[in-house]
Amino acid sequence: MLSSKIENIELSGTMEVSAKTFELRSKGIDVIDLCVGEPDLPTPENIKKAGINAIDHDKTKYTINTGIKELRQAIADKYKNEWGIDFSIDEIIVSNGAKQSIYNVLQTIINENEEVLIPAPYYVSYPHMVKLAGGKPVIVETKRINQYKPTIDEIASYISPKSKAIILCNPNNPTGTVLTKKELETIVNFSIEKNLVVICDEIYEKLIYNKTEFTSVASFGKKENVIIINGVSKTYSMTGWRIGYAIGSKNIVSGMNKLQSHSTSNACTISQFASLEALTGDQALVEQQRIIFEERRNLVYNALKEIELFSCVEPKGAFYIFVDIKKVLEKSDKIADSEEFCMKLLNEAYVATVPGSVFGKAGYIRISYAKSNKELTEAMIRLKEFVNTII
Numbered sequence: 001m002l003s004s005k006i007e008n009i010e011l012s013g014t015m016e017v018s019a020k021t022f023e024l025r026s027k028g029i030d031v032i033d034l035c036v037g038e039p040d041l042p043t044p045e046n047i048k049k050a051g052i053n054a055i056d057h058d059k060t061k062y063t064i065n066t067g068i069k070e071l072r073q074a075i076a077d078k079y080k081n082e083w084g085i086d087f088s089i090d091e092i093i094v095s096n097g098a099k100q101s102i103y104n105v106l107q108t109i110i111n112e113n114e115e116v117l118i119p120a121p122y123y124v125s126y127p128h129m130v131k132l133a134g135g136k137p138v139i140v141e142t143k144r145i146n147q148y149k150p151t152i153d154e155i156a157s158y159i160s161p162k163s164k165a166i167i168l169c170n171p172n173n174p175t176g177t178v179l180t181k182k183e184l185e186t187i188v189n190f191s192i193e194k195n196l197v198v199i200c201d202e203i204y205e206k207l208i209y210n211k212t213e214f215t216s217v218a219s220f221g222k223k224e225n226v227i228i229i230n231g232v233s234k235t236y237s238m239t240g241w242r243i244g245y246a247i248g249s250k251n252i253v254s255g256m257n258k259l260q261s262h263s264t265s266n267a268c269t270i271s272q273f274a275s276l277e278a279l280t281g282d283q284a285l286v287e288q289q290r291i292i293f294e295e296r297r298n299l300v301y302n303a304l305k306e307i308e309l310f311s312c313v314e315p316k317g318a319f320y321i322f323v324d325i326k327k328v329l330e331k332s333d334k335i336a337d338s339e340e341f342c343m344k345l346l347n348e349a350y351v352a353t354v355p356g357s358v359f360g361k362a363g364y365i366r367i368s369y370a371k372s373n374k375e376l377t378e379a380m381i382r383l384k385e386f387v388n389t390i391i
Contacts, residue, residue, distance in 0.1 A: 009128040017353070039319070063267075098203045120361055175320070206235040232244075293319050303383075334390045345383070
């Protein structure tokens with residue numbers, strides 16, 4: 001009964017772990033969820049009030065498909081102020097989250113059997129969205145010595161006559177690595193030389209640590225060849241409001257507009273007005289939240305370093321740590337792979353993590369530190385004790 005394109009994809013790996021977590025919690029078990037990628041902090045009050053105000057003033061009807069003009073102008077102003085590049089509102093489309101923005105881009109630009117390069121480890125949904133667009137995901141293997149950042153040689157080795165695009169996630173989910181300006185510019189210029197469309201997911205742009213410099217691909221001025229994906233979910237703790245956006249050439253945005261007009265139409269009107277306040281209101285809370293996440297990063301990273309058989313690269317952004325557990329797997333006769341490690345950790349120690357295989361790297365787990373210090377401290381104690389029981 002199912003179509004071949006649905007048979008050819010899998011349920012999100014993060015959602016499977018989440019489902020098991022909910023099941024255990026329904027039985028009254030105290031599970032610490034280090035799985036789902038969303039801030040635990042509340043949406044700021046001024047943003048919530050803007051949403052309520054939209055309801056009170058009956059701003060609850062359809063908007064134009066690409067999003068209200070005021071929000072798209074606020075997005076354009078943001079990139080002008082932060083990166084010195086002018087975008088017209090016709091080069092911006094608002095969608096139901098950054099994930100839909102990526103999906104719409106791929107559906108708009110990919111022809112049957114065209115290839116999309118995806119550096120691994122990658123956000124779990126990228127390959128499946130490529131498949132749903134009729135394309136072929138081509139996984140670019142990266143090395144830990146390079147902090148899992150793709151090199152030009154690595155990218156070049158996977159390019160073929162069918163290559164159409166490359167997806168970058170910067171800062172990266174699941175590793176937390178951040179491309180330097182030079183690294184990013186080199187990859188973008190090389191990709192464009194090879195006639196690839198560069199899709200850059202920058203949803204974690206404001207969660208940067210160690211005084212690391214973040215650079216948006218917008219700053220290079222390659223408007224015809226680059227598509228920027230962003231949103232309000234992570235920066236403003238607005239995951240459930242479901243607002244993301246894409247910025248690109250008028251031609252591509254026009255195509256996305258056609259697609260969205262026949263699928264979801266406009267994003268939630270109330271959420272659009274709340275997002276307008278997020279972008280134009282007081283930004284002080286953004287830095288306050290960033291500091292909180294950096295403290296949590298430090299807590300978890302330092303705790304993981306105390307587990308002898310674990311190894312990880314220090315994250316410079318986002319709120320994840322990608323942990324190499326291969327030495328544990330080699331030493332343990334009780335666990336065969338990262339999937340079994342995660343399920344056993346969840347069922348026995350009640351800590352939810354995600355196996356690295358769903359991000360394209362076997363022998364790893366992803367830990368989200370978007371939790372309170374108290375929960376993270378307890379989770380690290382449980383994790384360390386669990387490792388001791390299986391080796």
